Amino acid sequence: MPQKKAIHFGAGNIGRGFIGPLLVQSGYHVVFADVDSHIIDELNTKHAYEVHILDNGTDAVKEKKERRESVGEVSGILTTHMDDVIKEFEDPHVQIVTTAVGPPVLEKIAPAIAKGLQGRRSTSGGVLNVIACENMVNQTKTLKDLVTRHLESEDRAWAEEHVGWADCSVDRIVPPAQGFGESHPLDVGVEDFYEWVVDEDALKQDGEARLPLTGMKLTKDLEGYIHRKLFTLNCGHAITAYLGYLKGYKTVDQAIKDAQIRDIVKGALEESGYALVKKHGFKQEEHEQYIQKTLARFENPNLKDDVSRVGRQPLRKLGRGDRLLGPVYLAKEYGIPVPDLLRGVAAAFLYDVKDDPQSVELQEKVKVKGVGGAVEEVTEFEVGSGENETVVKSYEELKKWKAA
Numbered sequence: 001m002p003q004k005k006a007i008h009f010g011a012g013n014i015g016r017g018f019i020g021p022l023l024v025q026s027g028y029h030v031v032f033a034d035v036d037s038h039i040i041d042e043l044n045t046k047h048a049y050e051v052h053i054l055d056n057g058t059d060a061v062k063e064k065k066e067r068r069e070s071v072g073e074v075s076g077i078l079t080t081h082m083d084d085v086i087k088e089f090e091d092p093h094v095q096i097v098t099t100a101v102g103p104p105v106l107e108k109i110a111p112a113i114a115k116g117l118q119g120r121r122s123t124s125g126g127v128l129n130v131i132a133c134e135n136m137v138n139q140t141k142t143l144k145d146l147v148t149r150h151l152e153s154e155d156r157a158w159a160e161e162h163v164g165w166a167d168c169s170v171d172r173i174v175p176p177a178q179g180f181g182e183s184h185p186l187d188v189g190v191e192d193f194y195e196w197v198v199d200e201d202a203l204k205q206d207g208e209a210r211l212p213l214t215g216m217k218l219t220k221d222l223e224g225y226i227h228r229k230l231f232t233l234n235c236g237h238a239i240t241a242y243l244g245y246l247k248g249y250k251t252v253d254q255a256i257k258d259a260q261i262r263d264i265v266k267g268a269l270e271e272s273g274y275a276l277v278k279k280h281g282f283k284q285e286e287h288e289q290y291i292q293k294t295l296a297r298f299e300n301p302n303l304k305d306d307v308s309r310v311g312r313q314p315l316r317k318l319g320r321g322d323r324l325l326g327p328v329y330l331a332k333e334y335g336i337p338v339p340d341l342l343r344g345v346a347a348a349f350l351y352d353v354k355d356d357p358q359s360v361e362l363q364e365k366v367k368v369k370g371v372g373g374a375v376e377e378v379t380e381f382e383v384g385s386g387e388n389e390t391v392v393k394s395y396e397e398l399k400k401w402k403a404a
């Protein structure tokens with residue numbers, strides 16, 4: 001039987017280090033679609049690469065610090081070559097389309113996906129599931145809306161019937177590849193842990209296209225998984241990055257070993273945890289273990305994960321439903337005090353990195369409106385409110401860390 005195929009947009013860290021390998025393990029040939037011609041050329045020359053599991057020696061890999069998994073059955077196309085994209089969508093062996101390009105890039109790939117779906121309809125192609133693996137809530141619904149804008153009504157109707165659009169939670173720390181040598185540009189280093197949870201009800205389950213894949217979990221309660229991951233792993237990660245930046249640490253593992261930083265991060269995750277337990281009915285004890293496991297993941301020295309990567313785009317991370325304010329607002333619903341989460345929010349307002357446009361924009365807001373005014377604009381906590389005052393007070397305290 002001819003091999004089933006997947007198209008994955010974004011041959012970056014998560015694409016090559018997480019989603020691509022799981023697709024290959026599940027028997028798919030993966031066609032990576034990217035704008036980076038160097039990576040695409042490499043994929044089409046070598047058709048294989050290695051994933052280096054950089055465990056910290058406490059979990060699966062007790063003796064060695066690294067083990068490798070070979071990934072074959074891969075090729076590439078440029079998203080700028082529309083004919084190639086359409087040809088792949090027309091291929092009846094293609095059954096799943098995934099993305100990991102970054103939230104702002106979804107609108108850029110939407111026209112190509114729309115053209116691909118038009119082509120698939122015109123060749124009477126079968127059912128397809130689309131799963132956007134981006135760190136955001138409702139990422140695939142967002143992609144669906146963006147794609148639908150480029151479809152005429154008959155194509156829209158066909159897509160409603162033939163295309164499943166499933167949101168997901170995607171969790172594995174994959175920093176930019178480092179130290180594998182110039183002759184291995186496709187290799188990527190990852191942590192051992194991973195979790196990929198997909199909204200079962202949104203999938204089109206049809207014949208060969210049925211999911212889950214190896215390593216993928218289906219759920220009818222995606223919100224619980226997304227909140228747990230975003231308000232724990234991503235929340236703690238971001239706070240570690242912002243506090244680490246203030247103390248001049250380069251990487252996350254260095255920052256989390258600092259007792260002052262660890263106390264705040266742990267406190268913030270406990271506050272967020274009380275709210276998550278209330279909202280989603282997680283067992284308190286199990287959630288505490290999840291927090292411990294998360295902190296242990298931050299300690300992994302082999303990942304050498306830069307605080308600037310984890311802290312990137314602070315305004316996005318200060319979004320109302322995102323990793324910092326999401327748990328603050330959730331805790332507020334239950335009257336849970338959140339001093340450490342608000343310290344984390346304050347630290348984000350002190351993140352001053354010149355080559356990060358969102359950091360520059362945030363600093364400009366602070367300059368123009370003062371801290372309280374900027375906090376009000378970004379967090380929607382009015383000047384004079386308890387939350388606004390706590391963030392401003394924490395900001396002034398944390399500012400001294402930077403000066404020290």
Ligand SMILES: NC(=O)C1=CN([C@@H]2O[C@H](COP(=O)(O)OP(=O)(O)OC[C@H]3O[C@@H](n4cnc5c(N)ncnc54)[C@H](O)[C@@H]3O)[C@@H](O)[C@H]2O)C=CC1
Pocket residue numbers: 009010011012013014015033034035036079100101102103105108109133134135136170171172173174175
């Ligand atoms: N790296 C990580 O540990 C994790 C990342 N994520 C999410 O995965 C997504 C991707 O993150 P990374 O893989 O780290 O980023 P990355 O920067 O390594 O990869 C993004 C890829 O998208 C490609 N790209 C950019 N514009 C494109 C376009 N118009 N068409 C096609 N490809 C395009 C880039 O060339 C790059 O290869 C983000 O949403 C991130 O939040 C989620 C969980 C873990």
Ligand SMILES: O=P(O)(O)OC[C@H]1O[C@](O)(CO)[C@@H](O)[C@@H]1O
Pocket residue numbers: 135170171172173174233234235237238309310311312313
């Ligand atoms: O990719 P983002 O949303 O900028 O945030 C970085 C975060 O994403 C991850 O790369 C993976 O979830 C985390 O390591 C980190 O918390």
